[in-house]
Amino acid sequence: MTDPSLTVRSRSWLLVSTGLALLPHAWHLPVWVTVFVVGIGLLYRYTLQAPQHTVPRFLVLALTLAGAAGVLWQYGTLLGRNAGVTLLVIMLSLKLLEAQRPRDARLVIFTSYFVVITNFLFTETPLIALYMFAITIVITATLSVVTHDSDIRPAHNHLRLAGTLLLQALPVMLVLFIFFPRIIGPIWGLPKDAHAGVTGLSGSMSPGAISRLVESGATAFRASFSGPVPAPEQRYWRGPVLWKTDGRTWTTGAFVLLAPASKALLQPQGDPVQQEITLESHNKRWLLALDRPYAISIPATRTVGSEWLAPKAVRERIRYAVTSYTDYRTGDLNPVLRKAALQLPENLSERLRELAQHWRHNASDRAVIRKALEYFHNEPFIYTLTPPPLDEDPMDEFLFETRRGFCEHYTAAFVLLMRSAGIPARVVTGYQGGEYNPVGEYMLVRQSDAHAWAEVWLPDTGWERVDPTAAVAPERIEHALDLSAQDSGAPVRFRLIEGGLLSSGLRGLRYALDTLNNSWNQWVLSYGPGRQRELLAALGMQQANWKAMVLVLAGLISVFLLGIAAWMFLRKPHRSDPVVQVWNTYCRRLGQLGMQRKPWEGPRDYSRRVAAYRPELASQVNPITDIYIRLRYDNPENPTGLLTQLQRRVRQYTGRAKRKRTPPDKPAD
Amino acid sequence: MTAILDEIIDRLGRIILGKQHQLRLALACLLARGHLLIEDLPGVGKTTLAHSLATVLDLHYQRIQFTSDLLPADILGVSIYDRETGSFHFHNGPVFSNIVLADEINRATPKAQSALLEAMEEHQISIEGETRALPEPFFVIATQNPAHQVGTFPLPESQLDRFLMSIELGYPDAAAERLLLQGQDRRTLLAEIEPALSAAELRELQAQVDDVHAADALLDYLQALLDYSRHSPHYRHGLSPRAGLALLRSAKAWAFLHGRRMVLPEDLQAVLPAVISHRLQPASGQPEILSTGEHIHRMIETVPVT
Known part of the structure; x- marks a missing residue:
């Protein structure tokens, strides 16, 4: 074969x-x-x-x-x-x-x-x-x-x-x-190595970490607002808060700093900002949201740093609603947190400490902050994506020698200066800015918007955001980075709003494409149990369990198939010719006896075959065939009479065939 | 009537052994007023068939051996100057007979071929500005060697279409061949054979074939067959309307030959291979897996009889 x-x-x-x-x-x-x-x-x-x-x-x-x-x-x-x-x-x-x-x-x-x-x-x-x-x-x-x-x-x-x-x-x-009943999880269960190349904030920061991340154009998340879109200077998206440093690297610090915190941590002042975030997988637990997030729609933990943590690392795209307040106060600082917010590396440079002490000299906290920002603004600091490498004591070298750095350099140096001056401070990483897509009416935040800023604790207001990068390069807060041409050590260029018909056309196309992508993510890829429940509820199926869904599923598919079957059945030419009807009945009956008429077999060939196979049937089969042939292929004088005759004979025959079939024929020895 | 036809088949069968089906097809072709093409190797009895058909039907028979130097005048005839009357006198060529056997038609040049083929179509010839009618009935049996033999001019498709049927005789089976070897010389037998029908009676039979009834149901089936040939990927072109008419005429003759006054689907199926095998060309690129006969068999088994 x-x-x-x-x-x-x-x-x-x-x-x-x-x-x-x-x-x-x-x-x-x-x-x-x-x-x-x-x-x-x-x-x-x-x-x-x-x-x-x-x-x-x-x-x-x-x-x-x-x-x-x-x-x-x-x-x-x-x-x-x-x-x-x-x-x-x-x-x-x-x-x-x-x-x-x-x-x-x-x-x-x-x-x-x-x-x-x-x-x-x-x-x-x-x-x-x-x-x-x-x-x-x-x-x-x-x-x-x-x-x-x-x-x-x-x-x-x-x-x-x-x-x-x-x-x-x-x-x-x-x-x-x-x-089809959904289970929690992505459409495709992925093996572990699938998450290897995922980019995002890492939960730690060392010089160069964020500037590397910024080179990626990948989407971090998309946010849509139910109210007005916040002003550019308020677009800080809160991510990991870093407390602990060894002079070079910043980390989240002790486990207690990630422990659940009470709601009283935040005292809202102004109007809330409602937003819905679709976060891309980033393999970490942080749920990003507009600073500062107050409540979140999915099960998550609030930390003492006002971060929100998902129960497990985010390994698939998730969607959640967040209520944030851009105007707020925070409460007291307990001794444990104060200690963490004043922690300094053991080998802190003397020059740095002296600079901070110098500013402190009888000045208020706010004065110290202003002096620090003025220092960054007035001294020849350059904001660049490709700063020179820093060796032994990175912050010392940065502050007094190279003076070229990206946001992580300024933030880390600023927080160290504050802590040296006795002001509790911490590093916050996240994203700043984002591109508003007018087609889909949402904000697209990319990895290239990654940013780090500082928070200082002041006795009257609590934790307050200070962005030292803004002192060096205020444009950073208004515009996105232009990553197209970056020479080593060169100052960062910013993408200004381009004019011209072509570029605005291209921008429109890009917005439309990203909107399509976003709808695809929302409705196809993120169509999980939650979305399914929402949709079914909208269709009037409250509390749909999987049994009900299987029933609906089976029902819909049956209706669909029955529809197709009905269509095929009705489409078949209607056999109104009674001669053909009788003939088909007769052929069916013979077929049940194992003598199927082949579709292409003419009536005479068929009856000959039947007669050869079952000679005892010839006496009934031949007259039926003859009458059928005369009715269908000849031009008989009395068709009605012949038809009656044919019908009678077929009825007689089929009756007889049935009786014959009931006791199975004994083999003739 | 059927008795006479059976008698004719019987008499022919005594000379051409073991070829009942082909004999019936040839006779049906004649009754349908069509011309017959026999494609086969030399020596299988093509000439004998033509000759005995003429004898049994009591028709005037002429044979033209086609060669590469044959001229149209050798077929149609020629005007010769008559010195006594002082005018040209036309001498009829061999085409002026009831049954013309054009032997090995593909050996002659296209010019000579077309002289005969024109006569087949019109049942008359035009020569030297005069139109001369051919005798009735006029029946051409052409034989052809398979085209791959050396030194042939294959008939073009348009001319093949003028033959109502194309049949192959093929080798006789073992029993028939044994009888052939044991029996008398065919020529002697031919001389002994007696006519069974007069020319006038043949014309009468031909007229009756036209009256055979073809019901709507049968025409439906015929159209389904034509439709299949036109939509099947196996053929370069589908069957022409002329081929459809040829099928119907042949099926009528076949039904008549079997004593019926109406055409059955079985009649169409019986004549189908002979009528369409020379009219259908396999599509180019078609892997030559199936022979023409197998293709037609598949066509029959695909189109349902309703």
Whole structure:
């Protein structure tokens, strides 16, 4: 039982569809894998040119081993997302070399479907989804080509068939998507290594940390406001609060600083700002929100630093509503926190301490702060993304020698100066600014908006935000960074609002694209149990449990299928011809006796076959056939009479056949 | 009437052994006023078939051996100057007969071929400004060697279309061949055979074939077959309306030959291979897995009889 070899046409289809399925992986797999796969594709292309061009078995075996060895060398394992997908990609391309027969070709096709799905392990953008849909059509068309191998109907026939099939599946897909009971978690359960490359605030800060983060254009989160959008100088998005330093690195400090704190920590002053945040996965527990967050809609912990922490690291995109107050006071500082807010590194530089003491000299807290900010403003400090490296005592070198730094340098130096002057202070990291998208009416905050600022504790108002960067580069607060041209040590440039028709057009397009992305995130990717419950409630299904949902699901799909069945049934030409009706009844009855009329069999051939098979039936079958032929193919004088005759005979016959069938015929010995 | 037709088949069958189906097709072709193309290797009895058909039907028979140097005048005839009357006198060519056997038609040049093919279509010839009618009935049996033989001019598609049917005789089966080897010389048998029908009676039968009834249900089936050929990817072109008419005429003759006054789907199925095999070209790029016969078989098994 060997299938015939596939035609060159089918195998070319196979090559193209496999190539298209593998194409998106070229972006995130190592370069050598792409080269390897393209090489195998070319080898396959070569075998298509003539039947004598074959790839020897040992070569396929060698390539297989080489591919597996390559994956092991690259990742040190064959498991996990990256290694697994790479292995799958390599093996699929190798399977192509063996695809000479329909059976192998089908294997390649089904694996291609799977490879297409693995794209979702890397990106989930609407663009890739669209591409995947198109590719699925091509792969299905290839399946059709391979199945009808000897046919030569044109390519668009196969593509149309595949498109029709997928479009027909679309309603079922939508019903399943909306009503299938959801479990908590992302659509794709990802292996651990999938979170490796996630960028975001780390919960610690050392010189250079934030300026590195700023180079990423990735989205941090999106925020939409139910009221007016806060002014640019209020757009501080609160993230990790750092208390402890060793002179170079700042960390969150003791565990107690992340412990739950009471609501009384914050005394709101002005109007609340309501916002809804869609936070991208960043593999940490912090839930970012506009400074200062007061209440949050999901289970989370408030810390003494007014941070909000999710119970677990955020490993998928989540959505939550936050109430913030930009105008507030905080309460007293208890001794533990005061100690933490005054902690200084052991090897603090003398120059720094002297500078702080010098300012302190009988001055008030606010005067000290003003002097520090004036110092940054008046001395030749430069705000740059690429400061010179700092060695032994970074803050000393920065303050008195290099004087070039990014926000983390200014903030860290400022907090150290404050603590040296006896003012409790801490570092806050987060984001500052963001780009308002007028199309989607939300604010897009990127990693490049990452920022660090200081908070000082004053006896009359409590914790108060001070941004030393604003003293050096006030534009930072108003404008985003321009990352396009950054020479080493050069001052930062800012992206000013561009004029011109083209740039505003481009901006509009970018806004529209990001809005699309955002809706896709909200409605497709984040469609979890919560969203599902909301939607079902809107549809009038309160307290939907999974049983009810399964019932609705089954019901909707049944209705859909019944609809299709009804349509197919009604579409069939209505048989009003009584002659044909009687004849069909008769044929059905004979069919039940095991003598089915073949669709293409004429009446006379049929009755001859029946008579040859069951000679005892000939006396009834022949007259029926004769009358039928006269009615249907001749021009009889008395059709009504003949029809009655036919009906009577068929009735008699079917009755008899039934009786005959009841006791099974005994074999005639 | 059927008795006479059966008698004709019976008499022919005594000379052409084991080829009942082909004989019936040939006779049906004649009754449907169509011309017959026999495609086969030399020596399977093509000439014998033509000759015995003429004898049994009591028709005037002429044979033209087509060669590469055959001229149209060799087929149609030529005017010769008559010295006594002082005028040109036309001498009828071999085409002026009831049954013309054009032997190995693909050996002649297209010019000579077209001279005969024109006569087939019009049942008359135009020569030297004069139109001359051919005798009735006029029936051409052309034989053709398979085209891949050396030194042939294959008939173009448009001319193949003028033949109502194309049949293959094929080798006789073992039993028939044994009888052939044991029996008398075919030529002697041919001489002994007696006519069963007069020319006038044949014309009468041909007229009756036209009256055979084709019901709407049958025309539906015929149209479904034509439709299939036009939408199937297997053929370069679908069947033409002329091919549809040819199918109906042949099926009528076939039904008549079997003693019926109405056409059944089975009649269409029986004549289908002979009528369409020379009219359908496989589409280019089609892997040559199926023979033409197998294709037509598939066509029959695909289109349902309702």
